[in-house]
Amino acid sequence: EYKEIATPSRTKEILKQHGFSFKKSLGQNFLTEPNILRKIVETAGIDTHTNVVEVGPGIGALTEQLAKNAAQVLAFEIDDRLIPVLEDTMSPYPNVTVVHNDVLKADLVGTTKEVFKEELPIKVVANLPYYITTPIMMHFLESDLAVEEMIVMMQKEVADRISAKPGTKAYGSLSIAVQYFMEASIAFIVPKTVFIPQPNVDSAIIKLTKRDKPAVEVTNEKEFFKLTKASFQLRRKTLWNNLIHFYGKDEETKAWLTKSLTEAEIEPSRRGETLSLIEFGRLSNTLEKNR
Ligand code: SAM
Numbered sequence: 001e002y003k004e005i006a007t008p009s010r011t012k013e014i015l016k017q018h019g020f021s022f023k024k025s026l027g028q029n030f031l032t033e034p035n036i037l038r039k040i041v042e043t044a045g046i047d048t049h050t051n052v053v054e055v056g057p058g059i060g061a062l063t064e065q066l067a068k069n070a071a072q073v074l075a076f077e078i079d080d081r082l083i084p085v086l087e088d089t090m091s092p093y094p095n096v097t098v099v100h101n102d103v104l105k106a107d108l109v110g111t112t113k114e115v116f117k118e119e120l121p122i123k124v125v126a127n128l129p130y131y132i133t134t135p136i137m138m139h140f141l142e143s144d145l146a147v148e149e150m151i152v153m154m155q156k157e158v159a160d161r162i163s164a165k166p167g168t169k170a171y172g173s174l175s176i177a178v179q180y181f182m183e184a185s186i187a188f189i190v191p192k193t194v195f196i197p198q199p200n201v202d203s204a205i206i207k208l209t210k211r212d213k214p215a216v217e218v219t220n221e222k223e224f225f226k227l228t229k230a231s232f233q234l235r236r237k238t239l240w241n242n243l244i245h246f247y248g249k250d251e252e253t254k255a256w257l258t259k260s261l262t263e264a265e266i267e268p269s270r271r272g273e274t275l276s277l278i279e280f281g282r283l284s285n286t287l288e289k290n291r
Contacts, residue, residue: 005089006061008032014059018085022197026079027129030058033194037065040205043187044125044151046070051116055103055126055136060089062127067093074115076103104135108145124150133158134174141181150208159186159204166276176228176277180215182208216281224284231272240268260286
């Protein structure tokens with residue numbers, strides 16, 4: 001009788017057979033609950049017309065469920081000890097390609113072109129290594145890879161920050177960096193008890209859907225992101241204090257900031273966390289115009 005990889009008994013068997021020991025430094029917390037994996041695949045809407053990129057397959061618990069539903073799965077795994085394990089566990093699934101590489105160093109466009117036989121919509125599905133959640137998200141967002149959706153598990157706290165609305169405590173430059181490109185919502189919460197080893201915090205599955213065009217039209221994307229980062233540097237200070245802290249306190253800079261804030265109709269006494277994406281866009285555009 002065939003047992004799914006994610007069942008606790010099969011997971012333990014595989015780990016024992018390969019003498020595998022977890023590396024905390026690589027964020028290794030493996031999912032051992034087939035129902036949650038199925039729910040992830042369902043949320044992601046994976047079918048035979050979808051190619052999937054996975055980050056960190058581990059021993060293949062999620063990879064197996066993806067392989068059963070997707071056209072092809074490309075999985076990046078950094079830990080060389082897991083490569084022979086995956087060769088073994090993925091042998092029933094010819095549509096899985098494991099690439100031994102740090103995903104942050106991977107050429108996403110080149111590798112997907114090489115591996116995927118058909119040009120189908122691409123979705124990123126992963127139980128992310130928590131120590132580099134944000135860098136991985138940014139690596140995908142900033143790459144030229146056309147990702148239709150990302151359905152990824154991360155610490156609940158980071159998922160809250162990514163999906164946060166203006167005026168809330170969790171809202172910050174990460175919310176903006178992601179929501180500029182994608183629509184973000186939390187699909188469901190995953191308790192820490194379904195992992196081995198158990199992490200210290202609960203997790204959430206976040207669903208990110210690519211917007212047809214960015215949430216706001218900006219004349220200079222790089223400067224827009226600089227502005228949003230700068231506006232949250234000193235958390236409890238006003239927007240004005242953050243802006244002069246970042247751009248400079250000299251009279252010329254102050255005049256430029258005042259003129260632009262007035263034109264953008266944004267009160268300098270507000271706090272960065274109250275500004276919407278649209279308002280940040282407007283301010284960025286007036287700053288550029290008046291430079
Ligand atoms: N997908 C498996 C699961 O759900 O049970 C394992 C998830 S575990 C949270 C994270 C995985 O990412 C581990 O297998 C770890 O070795 C791998 N990993 C960590 N850093 C990585 C990196 N920079 N690039 C690729 N994989 C990485």
